[in-house]
Amino acid sequence: xxxxxxxxxxxxxxxxxxxxxxxxxxxxxDDQVPHVLVLTPWALPAKAQNDVRNGVREVRATFGNGxxxxxxxxxxxxxxxxxxxxxWGLPEAETAEAEPEESHGSARLLVLGFAGVEFHFLLEPAxxxxxxxxxxAGYDGVGLLLPxxxxxxxxxxxxxxCYRDGVLSARRAAERLDYVVSVDGVDLVADGAPVxxxxxxxxxxxxxxxxxxxxxxxxxxxDEVPGPGGGADVLDGAPHPAEYADPGHPGTLLVQPPExxxxxxxxxxxxxxxxxxxxVRDVHVQVLHTTATHPGxxxxxxxxxYRCATPQHAAxxxxxxxxxxxxxxxxxxxxxxxxxxxxxxxxxHLVAATPPPEVLxxxxxxxxxAGGPEHRLSAWFGVPGQPQPDCFVLVASPLLDxxxxxxxxxxxxxxxxxxxxxxxxxxxxxxxLHDLGVAHCDIKxxxxxxxxxxxxxxxxxxIDGDAITRSVGPVGELRFTPEYASTELIRAARQxxxxxxxxxxxxxxxxxxxxxxxxxxxxxxxxKVDALVRGEEGKRPxxxxxxxxxxxxxxxxxxxxxxTAQLTSAFQPGALLESSWTATAWLERLTAxxxxxxxxxxxxxxxxxxxxxxxEVTAIRTDVRxxxxxxxxxxxxxLIDRLRAAxxxxxxxxxxxxxxxxxxxxxxxxxxxxxxLAGGLK
Amino acid sequence: MIAKYxxxxxxxxxxxxxxxxxxxxxxxxxxxxxxxxxxxxxxxSAARDVEARLNGYLQEAADLGRSYAQRRCRLWxxxxxxxxxxxxxxxxxxx
Numbered sequence: 001x002x003x004x005x006x007x008x009x010x011x012x013x014x015x016x017x018x019x020x021x022x023x024x025x026x027x028x029x030d031d032q033v034p035h036v037l038v039l040t041p042w043a044l045p046a047k048a049q050n051d052v053r054n055g056v057r058e059v060r061a062t063f064g065n066g067x068x069x070x071x072x073x074x075x076x077x078x079x080x081x082x083x084x085x086x087x088w089g090l091p092e093a094e095t096a097e098a099e100p101e102e103s104h105g106s107a108r109l110l111v112l113g114f115a116g117v118e119f120h121f122l123l124e125p126a127x128x129x130x131x132x133x134x135x136x137a138g139y140d141g142v143g144l145l146l147p148x149x150x151x152x153x154x155x156x157x158x159x160x161x162c163y164r165d166g167v168l169s170a171r172r173a174a175e176r177l178d179y180v181v182s183v184d185g186v187d188l189v190a191d192g193a194p195v196x197x198x199x200x201x202x203x204x205x206x207x208x209x210x211x212x213x214x215x216x217x218x219x220x221x222x223d224e225v226p227g228p229g230g231g232a233d234v235l236d237g238a239p240h241p242a243e244y245a246d247p248g249h250p251g252t253l254l255v256q257p258p259e260x261x262x263x264x265x266x267x268x269x270x271x272x273x274x275x276x277x278x279x280v281r282d283v284h285v286q287v288l289h290t291t292a293t294h295p296g297x298x299x300x301x302x303x304x305x306y307r308c309a310t311p312q313h314a315a316x317x318x319x320x321x322x323x324x325x326x327x328x329x330x331x332x333x334x335x336x337x338x339x340x341x342x343x344x345x346x347x348x349h350l351v352a353a354t355p356p357p358e359v360l361x362x363x364x365x366x367x368x369x370a371g372g373p374e375h376r377l378s379a380w381f382g383v384p385g386q387p388q389p390d391c392f393v394l395v396a397s398p399l400l401d402x403x404x405x406x407x408x409x410x411x412x413x414x415x416x417x418x419x420x421x422x423x424x425x426x427x428x429x430x431x432x433l434h435d436l437g438v439a440h441c442d443i444k445x446x447x448x449x450x451x452x453x454x455x456x457x458x459x460x461x462x463i464d465g466d467a468i469t470r471s472v473g474p475v476g477e478l479r480f481t482p483e484y485a486s487t488e489l490i491r492a493a494r495q496x497x498x499x500x501x502x503x504x505x506x507x508x509x510x511x512x513x514x515x516x517x518x519x520x521x522x523x524x525x526x527x528k529v530d531a532l533v534r535g536e537e538g539k540r541p542x543x544x545x546x547x548x549x550x551x552x553x554x555x556x557x558x559x560x561x562x563x564t565a566q567l568t569s570a571f572q573p574g575a576l577l578e579s580s581w582t583a584t585a586w587l588e589r590l591t592a593x594x595x596x597x598x599x600x601x602x603x604x605x606x607x608x609x610x611x612x613x614x615x616e617v618t619a620i621r622t623d624v625r626x627x628x629x630x631x632x633x634x635x636x637x638x639l640i641d642r643l644r645a646a647x648x649x650x651x652x653x654x655x656x657x658x659x660x661x662x663x664x665x666x667x668x669x670x671x672x673x674x675x676x677l678a679g680g681l682k
Numbered sequence: 683m684i685a686k687y688x689x690x691x692x693x694x695x696x697x698x699x700x701x702x703x704x705x706x707x708x709x710x711x712x713x714x715x716x717x718x719x720x721x722x723x724x725x726x727s728a729a730r731d732v733e734a735r736l737n738g739y740l741q742e743a744a745d746l747g748r749s750y751a752q753r754r755c756r757l758w759x760x761x762x763x764x765x766x767x768x769x770x771x772x773x774x775x776x777x
Binding site for chain 2: 401403404405406407410450452526609610611612613614616617620621635636639640643644646647648650651652653654655656657658659661662663665666669670672673676677680
């Protein structure tokens with residue numbers, strides 16, 4: 001029997017058994033999550049496991065009025081019947097939940113470390129095994145997932161971890177038998193064995209003999225939430241001196257106090273658990289937005305100050321934000337060509353909350369320093385009585401101007417193609433983020449700012465980089481703006497509203513959708529896009545490809561049909577799910593089709609600029625807007641030339657208006673003299 | 683002092699206008715907002731701001747043109763004075 005057929009039989013048997021069990025049950029209570037254990041003679045491939053898991057969830061959701069919670073686990077047993085054995089378990093109502101929670105102990109934080117980089121997971125006490133996986137491309141299972149980019153660790157399912165009753169156990173999983181895995185020198189076995197609370201997981205290749213080590217440590221975890229403070233107390237109004245924590249971006253900055261009375265907002269960051277039922281726990285923080293100046297420089301930064309409940313939460317948040325900053329850095333390295341400073345996402349830089357002594361002594365009176373920095377930050381959060389050392393995390397990014405997108409009336413009856421070139425770096429950066437396995441998650445026109453690169457060219461750059469998350473993640477824990485969310489994301493978000501029925505989604509499509517809306521905004525005007533995204537979730541005009549087509553057809557003249565078709569193609573159902581779709585290629589196709597030679601030039605705005613020289617100012621604009629799409633710096637040079645020419649013209653006009661007065665007066669005087677002389681001679 | 687009136691020809695004016703800056707060193711006033719305005723990428727209120735800024739640059743040039751013209755005009759009027767004096771003397775002698 002082929003593997004494919006065997007997998008199909010396993011799936012059919014499991015689903016049939018689950019259907020039978022559920023059909024004889026009364027409606028389950030919220031506390032009752034069914035448990036299905038599938039025993040197979042040999043390991044079921046990860047993709048097949050996902051298929052089975054999804055099939056079981058669907059059945060569970062059908063019987064449970066949308067509640068798709070079910071725990072499906074897979075194990076191997078030599079004596080398992082063919083194709084598999086299915087064991088059904090259902091906790092008793094009322095008493096079922098309290099027991100395991102209490103008996104297995106409290107959650108602990110698992111800190112994995114590789115090459116100086118840490119990865120944090122919250123281990124909930126439970127009897128089941130969690131895969132520790134560096135997933136290969138396409139993996140969408142659960143587990144303690146290390147980044148795909150962590151090339152030092154072999155990909156695949158090699159290790160399972162289990163934490164219960166305060167004891168961590170590890171076992172060797174069935175995949176990648178070309179590696180020997182050991183913990184602190186003891187080889188892991190398939191049955192599993194307890195391991196120390198901290199140590200080293202070692203992967204040794206049977207082929208090349210090369211070894212890689214992943215350190216781990218279990219530490220206590222607290223679920224505390226920082227209380228909301230009162231309004232900001234800015235004390236004496238002095239700034240908070242700090243230094244960048246990033247060695248690659250050294251420098252001092254003076255964090256300015258927020259507006260007096262400003263209240264901090266709440267934010268949550270996801271801490272993965274690796275579990276199927278509750279994939280992440282939230283780390284709650286308070287956040288204040290302010291600005292910072294740099295001594296000796298006019299440059300200003302936007303600063304977010306996070307206040308965490310415990311130093312441990314702050315350490316997790318620093319790691320989380322440092323990872324995001326690193327991903328942004330990698331994306332930006334590709335957005336620009338070699339030697340250029342082009343950003344796709346505004347860089348994020350971690351700032352040391354407590355400045356080093358040398359900064360303090362030059363900025364503050366030593367007497368005020370004792371407990372000063374923490375006290376000042378606490379006062380800004382409206383909790384002056386809680387200095388909370390080590391609980392603050394500061395992040396700075398360049399202060400950029402948000403793009404004031406033009407409306408349709410200003411853009412005219414043709415797409416504004418001149419802005420496509422400025423979006424190139426953004427497109428490359430979005431693609432690179434996805435290549436790295438991460439998504440920005442909140443791409444929308446309002447999160448796009450102006451940025452001048454090293455060559456003085458204006459490009460567009462994304463801000464709000466701390467929304468960045470892994471491309472494949474639990475949809476229920478995402479931070480996004482519903483109006484600009486893709487149909488797929490909205491559909492997934494609706495499904496998970498059934499209690500506990502969480503699922504993962506690939507956010508690449510959602511990001512691409514946001515990028516398409518940014519391009520559309522640049523081309524057709526912000527008001528048109530606002531109208532397209534307004535409406536009930538899932539029933540927005542933008543959810544219908546025909547409504548988008550109608551809007552574009554009404555807005556632009558018929559000569560733009562090809563361009564419109566290419567633009568609309570991104571709104572076709574499933575178009576952005578194609579792995580071959582990239583923002584860069586789509587933008588290039590659009591740019592290639594932007595050919596104003598075949599159409600009438602864009603209709604010029606009728607209005608004349610206000611002011612005494614309104615006509616001349618309008619002429620500068622209308623003369624420059626032609627069919628070319630030069631680089632931004634060329635636009636600027638040409639504008640300066642035209643402005644200077646207009647200055648010369650108006651100066652000459654004013655000069656000419658006055659000059660005749662003196663000349664005429666002199667001429668008349670001279671004429672009188674000549675006439676007098678002529679009369680005297682006679 | 684005299685040079686201030688003497689150097690008021692069209693070439694001097696053109697040079698003076700060229701020396702005007704557009705909003706600071708390196709023509710900082712022509713920034714990305716101005717480019718966006720040309721591209722049609724600014725909202726109405728922002729476009730008005732940019733237009734007012736450009737209008738200001740042209741006004742500076744026009745003021746310079748008028749100032750040069752007035753000075754030049756005064757120079758011509760000053761040249762009228764000896765002519766009128768000669769005229770007055772001639773008329774007085776004739777009378």
